[in-house]
Amino acid sequence: MAEPVGFYTDTTVCIGCKACEVACHQWNALPARNGGEVPLSGLSYDNTVALSDVDWRHVKFIEQFSADRTQARWLMMSDVCKHCVNAPCLEVCPTGSIVRTEFDTVYIQEPVCNGCRDCITACPFGVIHVSAEKHIAQKCTFCYDRLQNGLVPACAQACPTRSIQFGPIAELKQRALDRVGQLHGQGASEAYLYGADTKILGGLNAFYLLMDPPETYGLPTAVQAQVPSRSVWPASVKAIAASLVIAFGAFVSFGRRKRAVAMTEGRGGPSR
């Protein structure tokens, strides 16, 4: 087993250049949307809009304007699969297509996936989408082929500001904690790490340094992002209870009818 690796993304130094998106497209040979004619979103300077089957990296532009538009604040965050420690997609995948690699990343084996889309219902980050061409689930592979050859993932390699950092998880966490300490020392007390501890799905191997609450970035809180298996037993117990109510009701009802027929016909009841 190789050392667990991950991404540490420092959103305070992201400049929204989208070099990570381009590098991801290029290395993974992802096709362009709409045959290359990407329409303007009309809502933002960001025209990628969201992660999709062909956009495994997406630099979110969070544009905050005052009502009179004299004040503006932009937050930027390069979004990607979080390669969760307790990955919901991996947990529910019924074909065994989604696996954990020797690098502790989460990977979809394309020849196994049959496009059932259960992983999409499970992912709390909206990461996975079905390919319009291959008709199977698609997401960031963490450049598994590059990792196997000792290379840095394409997005981290291309990032010009080192907003996206790649490395062993333990080392990245220390680096991130040091950076939070530095920002706090500079008066930016709102800086914090999202997903670096075990509160969200046991930890995210792609974790973030954020300046605003998770919901500002369109990220779920620790309460909102849950492992699917947490509700299987409670839901099953309730379904079993309903089954017992129906079975017991039928037992009583059939018995009552048999007794009524027996009384009407004045004999011991019809035989089977």
Add this chain to the structure above:
Amino acid sequence: MNLELNTSVADPQWHGLIVWYFFLGGIAAGAYVMAALADLFGDIDDRPGVRVAYYIAFPLVGVCGLLLTIDLGRPERFWHMLIQSNTGWPMFKWWSPMSVGSWGLSAFGLFSFASFAGVLAEDGWLGLKRFSPLASRLRTGLAGRLFALGGALSAFFLGSYTGVLLTAGNQPVWSNTTWIGALFLASAASTGIATMVLLDRSLKLNIKESVIEHLEQLDSWAIVLELVMLAIMAISLGHLSRSAFGTWPGLLIPAFVVPVGLIFPLLVKRWGGTRAAETASIFVLVGGFVLRSAVVGMPFPLLSLTTVGR
């Protein structure tokens, strides 16, 4: 239970075919449950009704299998649900509702097929008349009772696991309650019985009037159970009920399913009159379909992500 909506998820595009699967699978499961329970607790008078249920359960579950296969992105890989494509060993994850559901659906397929073949033999169809005594002997012995018990369990599973499947994820509303499985099961029971009654009346199958009345009574109980499950589900969602039942298509539940698909059939049964049973059954079936459409569609208006077209 988590009572915060997570709107950052993507749309799995479980729409039309999945709604039909939930609906037809529910009918198959509900009808089979009633037939198996009649085999266990009923008498000879119930047999014509039981036969109707066994005649419809297997074809319906066959259609369900077809719907699910077509709905896959890669239908030719449907068998990956049951067999590991790289080793040939069984693929089973007890903690994944879809994996367990694939095996449960297969088990129900086997039970319903055996019951279907049994009634074909009993009625002498497809040249199976010579197996009629064997079928009757198997049905009435200890083996038959154990078979009915196993069939009932698999039908209970099929009627409810679809709701558990929706619950086990991170989609808004679905993942905020654990009552959808129980709700779907109650609906499966009522729609299954309604189908049996409707088939008897429309095809003149001559099921005894006392048996139909009994089925109608069981249907009324199932409808009341469904109303109770809906109320509990709404309570379990707390303040999220407004989002779940106040926006389209969840709005269909208070606006249509409860008054038209549940309460109206109860009243029609109570008023009686000619064609009351057929009328009530039709409304129960329409209500059952709309219920599933509404529950399956609940999360999608709440999603904040923009779908990127290609």
